Amino acid sequence: MHYxxxxxxxxxxxxxxxxxxxxxxxxxxxxxxxxxxxxxxMITHGLAKHYGGRRSVIFIADGGSTDDTRxxxxxxxxxxxxxxIVSIYRGPAGKGTALRSVFEAADRLNVSVCAMVDSxxxxxxxxxxxxxxxxxxxxxxxxxxxxxxxxxxDGTITNNIVYNLTRALYGKRIRQPIGxxxxxxxxxxxxxxxxxxxxxxxxxxxIDIWMTTSAITQGFRICQSNLGVKIHDxxxxxxxxxxxxxxxxxxxxxxxxxxxxxxxxxxxxxxLETFGFEGAPEPEPVKVNLxxxxxxxxxxxxxxxxxxxxxxxxxxxxxxxxTACMDAKDFHLPTESWxxxxxxxxxxxxxxxxxxxxxxxxxxxxxxxxxxxxxxQSRDMSSREAEELxxxxxxxxEEQKDYLIEIWDQKSELAARSVSRPKVECPAAP
Numbered sequence: 001m002h003y004x005x006x007x008x009x010x011x012x013x014x015x016x017x018x019x020x021x022x023x024x025x026x027x028x029x030x031x032x033x034x035x036x037x038x039x040x041x042m043i044t045h046g047l048a049k050h051y052g053g054r055r056s057v058i059f060i061a062d063g064g065s066t067d068d069t070r071x072x073x074x075x076x077x078x079x080x081x082x083x084x085i086v087s088i089y090r091g092p093a094g095k096g097t098a099l100r101s102v103f104e105a106a107d108r109l110n111v112s113v114c115a116m117v118d119s120x121x122x123x124x125x126x127x128x129x130x131x132x133x134x135x136x137x138x139x140x141x142x143x144x145x146x147x148x149x150x151x152x153x154d155g156t157i158t159n160n161i162v163y164n165l166t167r168a169l170y171g172k173r174i175r176q177p178i179g180x181x182x183x184x185x186x187x188x189x190x191x192x193x194x195x196x197x198x199x200x201x202x203x204x205x206x207i208d209i210w211m212t213t214s215a216i217t218q219g220f221r222i223c224q225s226n227l228g229v230k231i232h233d234x235x236x237x238x239x240x241x242x243x244x245x246x247x248x249x250x251x252x253x254x255x256x257x258x259x260x261x262x263x264x265x266x267x268x269x270x271x272l273e274t275f276g277f278e279g280a281p282e283p284e285p286v287k288v289n290l291x292x293x294x295x296x297x298x299x300x301x302x303x304x305x306x307x308x309x310x311x312x313x314x315x316x317x318x319x320x321x322x323t324a325c326m327d328a329k330d331f332h333l334p335t336e337s338w339x340x341x342x343x344x345x346x347x348x349x350x351x352x353x354x355x356x357x358x359x360x361x362x363x364x365x366x367x368x369x370x371x372x373x374x375x376x377q378s379r380d381m382s383s384r385e386a387e388e389l390x391x392x393x394x395x396x397x398e399e400q401k402d403y404l405i406e407i408w409d410q411k412s413e414l415a416a417r418s419v420s421r422p423k424v425e426c427p428a429a430p
Contacts, residue, residue, distance in 0.1 A: 172270060201251065246360045
């Protein structure tokens with residue numbers, strides 16, 4: 001079905017009644033009854049504390065929650081001079097469609113700034129509102145990405161994949177390209193809402209990396225704002241993050257195809273002006289089951305190594321095989337190997353026009369191996385010290401970018417010549 005808008009009729013009418021506003025803060029949510037009231041409380045306090053003289057709207061974009069999320073959002077009392085809209089969006093299920101409704105609302109209300117915050121936040125404070133909105137309102141920035149003080153084992157997909165690729169490809173050191181809490185100007189909200197992506201996978205997942213990459217490639221003025229500690233519903237990478245890995249990687253690789261001419265011309269990277277919170281308290285610890293990560297990798301190796309041998313170059317596959325033979329106390333997948341593995345995977349994704357989801361599925365055990373290696377390497381480090389490891393890794397990705405371009409072009413030529421791939425038989429489930 002084609003959806004020309006993510007706004008239902010009653011939501012559109014409510015926006016029409018409000019007519020115009022200065023600030024819109026959107027909260028995409030789904031089954032977040034335990035945290036939604038706290039998030040709204042901090043937003044309403046922040047808007048009152050820092051922007052009491054401006055007309056503000058809090059927009060709850062719900063995905064059809066089956067718990068009491070919407071009831072909790074409706075019942076929470078905001079300041080009398082603020083407006084609140086609690087809506088169920090129209091379109092494919094997912095955060096992307098929720099944000100589409102927020103972008104459309106921001107455009108129709110002709111706001112100066114639109115912010116988005118996640119609905120599962122436990123650490124949001126009233127000052128987050130100022131940290132996100134001020135760079136747009138006071139400094140003329142068009143896209144504000146978040147920076148958080150996070151535990152070293154929180155954000156493993158960002159630390160090991162997304163930050164590295166975004167920085168190396170597009171030349172901007174955006175530390176949290178999929179952070180979830182952003183602010184944008186109205187012209188960016190309008191641009192996003194008009195793009196022809198809302199019936200694609202972006203609407204279901206990949207919205208955050210799509211927003212960030214689009215902001216860079218369109219030349220919008222980008223900065224970062226430090227929001228302090230992020231405490232949310234943290235997930236163990238071995239138990240919960242496999243699906244997210246697949247979704248984010250697919251979105252990243254699709255964007256690489258779309259913006260190939262842009263990223264091929266970028267060398268090095270530049271820092272971004274960063275505002276907001278100052279200070280770095282040690283965040284809550286995140287538990288990681290190291291043995292489970294290693295077991296998942298080794299099981300994957302037993303099942304998938306013949307396929308990996310076809311995909312990766314000899315040196316990379318040799319390192320993967322050596323890592324599979326290591327026990328927990330010595331376990332290590334070197335950074336240089338990880339860089340090559342990800343770059344070779346990106347180029348292979350470019351070559352494969354079918355079965356791409358299967359290709360990414362086959363890579364999930366390698367992600368577990370890299371996370372296990374990072375956990376071992378940083379075990380005795382503070383989160384601040386582990387951050388230096390992340391930075392060193394990002395530099396390696398930049399240094400190896402020529403290798404990416406080389407193998408990308410090789411596989412692009414293969415695709416152009418329609419050279420058939422060897423038929424791949426997926427191993428039967430054990």
